[in-house]
Amino acid sequence: GAVVSQHPSWVICKSGTSVKIECRSLDFQATTMFWYRQFPKQSLMLMATSNEGSKATYEQGVEKDKFLINHASLTLSTLTVTSAHPEDSSFYICSAALRDWVYNEQFFGPGTRLTVL
């Protein structure tokens, strides 16, 4: 099956710093990538949808100036958490969608655990 990787798998940073998380589709081209956030004991919540070469579409309540998304190629999307604070500590997961319109299957990365001190 299609493989999606994320880097780093975990990161600890100080409050006020920025953190960049990479999401790569390793063996396929993804026209669309998605970013989710998951707090402990909660379900995944979609943050934004990212299409290659265009601006990301953010879900209601997600600050686009705080969570910068760049999707510069068909295999790479990045999420930058700017000026991170302890409340941004969470499990960030990306997914990539294949070009097949009918099935719209998504493949998920392993996630990145962010801890802001």
Added chain:
Amino acid sequence: DAKTTQPTSMDCAEGRAANLPCNHSTISGNEYVYWYRQIHSQGPQYIIHGLKNNETNEMASLIITEDRKSSTLILPHATLRDTAVYYCIVRFAGGTSYGKLTFGQGTILTVHP
């Protein structure tokens, strides 16, 4: 997208079949039923999806009722590694909601030795 209802948790003995129900009574004709699972601290894993007919793959079977208002995911021989949160998601495949998955709380399946 239609809302789904799943039991909060279920238990299953190793080697037995695990049957996970999902209610989606407001599903519309062009919405698919998808199942994903998430093992602790990992990204979700695709299991199976279907529209009307029952589906089977190497991981599981999906049984959709004739009126499409509910479905059951069947893991035929559950193992300890199948312990995970299972998400049933109903989603329109196409249009402006392309690719969008809305995760509910899912069912915590615990497989016991």
